[in-house]
Amino acid sequence: DYDAMKIFHADDIHFEDPTASEAFDSNVVYDGKEVVHNYFKNVFAGGFKKSKPPYVNFIIGKVFSSGSFVVINSIFESVLPVSWFKQGSTETVLVAIPVVTILEFENGTIKRHTDYADYKNYRDQINAQLQP
Numbered sequence: 001d002y003d004a005m006k007i008f009h010a011d012d013i014h015f016e017d018p019t020a021s022e023a024f025d026s027n028v029v030y031d032g033k034e035v036v037h038n039y040f041k042n043v044f045a046g047g048f049k050k051s052k053p054p055y056v057n058f059i060i061g062k063v064f065s066s067g068s069f070v071v072i073n074s075i076f077e078s079v080l081p082v083s084w085f086k087q088g089s090t091e092t093v094l095v096a097i098p099v100v101t102i103l104e105f106e107n108g109t110i111k112r113h114t115d116y117a118d119y120k121n122y123r124d125q126i127n128a129q130l131q132p
Helices: 002-006 018-024 033-042 119-130
Strands: 009-016 029-031 056-066 069-081 092-106 109-117
Touching: 002 033, 009 033, 018 109, 018 119, 029 033, 092 119
Parallel strands: 009 109
Antiparallel strands: 009 029, 056 069, 069 092, 092 109
């Protein structure tokens, strides 16, 4: 629920995923509450009706906090459209990858959100499902 997430973001929130930047050859770095909100709202745009996958799940593993930081280890599961990887296809693929999220809080809101995901595993899973 991207609108619910937005409530917890500081006006000057910084979001980045350095691992996504490497995996997709584009910077995944966004600053500001509206910009970050629009990124999350549109990350699945174009692939699904209502811009949301039919299945998305975060399996939360370990969570710990230290000072103003919260670290979350999770598994991200989602159905993705094959058309993102193979033009003209109406099929879907399922991915499940480990993600580490680090949140930094300030004055009760998230000031910084950094994700690190296993995109090699992501690509391996997609490639295995795209094989004829």
